[in-house]
Amino acid sequence: MKDESSKKFKVSNKSDGERLDVFLSGRLKISRSQVQKLIKGEAVFVGNHKPRKTGEIVKEGTVIEVMELQRTEVIKERSYEKTNLEVEIIAETDDYLIVNKPTGLLTHPTEAEEGESLASWILENYPKLKGVGEYDNRPGIVHRLDREASGLLVVAKTQKMFEFLKKQFKNRDVEKEYSVLVHGVVESDHEMIDFDIDRGRDGRMASRPKTDKLSLRTIMKLQPGKESLTEYWVEKRFARFTMLKVKIHTGRTHQIRVHMLAYNHPLVGDTLYFNKKLNLKRDIELGRLFLHASRLCFADFSNEKVCFEAGLPDELERFLVVLK
Structure with a gap:
């Protein structure tokens, strides 16, 4: 019944x-x-x-x-697993914490993914943050990074700051920049990728068109999905790779990975969206996703813009040296 x-x-x-x-x-x-x-x-x-x-x-x-x-x-509160990974603290105030998440660490556990997480690290080191935010399993967490990615995240230490930051993310006032290495030599020095992103029938995110660069401008307006804006600048070109600075103006799931795949320049080390059979030797050598949140800017309570930066992790720096 x-x-x-x-x-x-x-x-x-x-x-x-x-x-x-x-x-x-x-x-x-x-x-x-x-x-x-x-x-x-x-x-x-x-x-x-x-x-x-x-x-x-x-x-x-x-x-x-x-x-x-x-x-x-x-939909129950999830138990936490203690993390043995170290998390670098970039900055700390009475209102927020800026951390540099290492690759391999979940931002918070989900039904689909379990294991060590930043959420459990926060509760171990900042137990007073329990109850800050909207969900008990995401203490102070306003935004997230993919497990395979690394870089900057802001964690609210008070409910007031959580709401203040949440509003900025909703209004797209937060600036997020990423250091990304992609396959292939990107021709244009600067581009705004603006075709929509939607969840495909297999459950993964998908962008339309997938690899049709030549007719990209005319086709993308006809495709279903949510508005998604990814801006990039070429920082360095290698023989078969390109280093990009990327800024996202929307916050779709896997946005950079999906947009760059659709633009025919998939991220190095992306085993989720870039077919494993096509992965080259370099992807295997790297052993992780080349996606690092390198710069984060938002307004504090005085409405002053504050910015934080985190350089590339050692393994990514070493990988670039090999490419040279």
């Missing part, structure tokens, strides 16, 4: 043919793993039947219903 407290979603023409778990993940704003638990827990109805598979294909016009009671049961 269905619970009266539920959410219903009607499959649109655009979503026709999507996987059920991908469809619900986007609408419930939870991970695919959480959705899969709901489906396996018989909390989801496709029309009048319970789906047998989490990857069932949804059809246009079908009504998908999710039981609210059982949905809340899968």
